[in-house]
Amino acid sequence: MSQLLPLELIDKCVGSRIWVIMKGDKEFAGTLVGFDDYVNMVLEDVTEFDYSGDHTKLKKILLNGNNICMLIPGGDGPLGAASP
């Protein structure tokens, strides 16, 4: 009854910042505009984090869901996260 399905969790994130970790060494942080059943996502004011530590700003993107590994609601990328 009170179970929150995974996609409902993502739906709750629409309009807020989200941190996307891809398979492999790539990450994105941005505002979630929308997504579909494949978890392809539209993101706004995006920062793309490279494996090299480089980051690129992008205004609005459609990110292919195929290589997405994990989503962190409210996250703003690896720079804001604590690491050892």
Next chain:
Amino acid sequence: MENGTPTQGEGKDPAGFLSEIIGNPVTVKLNSGVVYKGELQSVDGYMNIALEKTDEYVNGVKRRNYGDAFVRGNNVMYISADS
């Protein structure tokens, strides 16, 4: 909401975003890191992409250009609106 299916308005979900940017200059990045910049002619449900006046960038360096290009969807990491 049933079985977690998102219900969203026009221009917000992926399909809405795509219809919004058809005809505009876009940047398409592949999983390999190669970047294509061109005018977005069309996209389908597989994220197959047709581009016009396409420039190809490898490691940020312009390599070639194509008048018309088809990119198979499985290679696409993201499509970014340039404007």
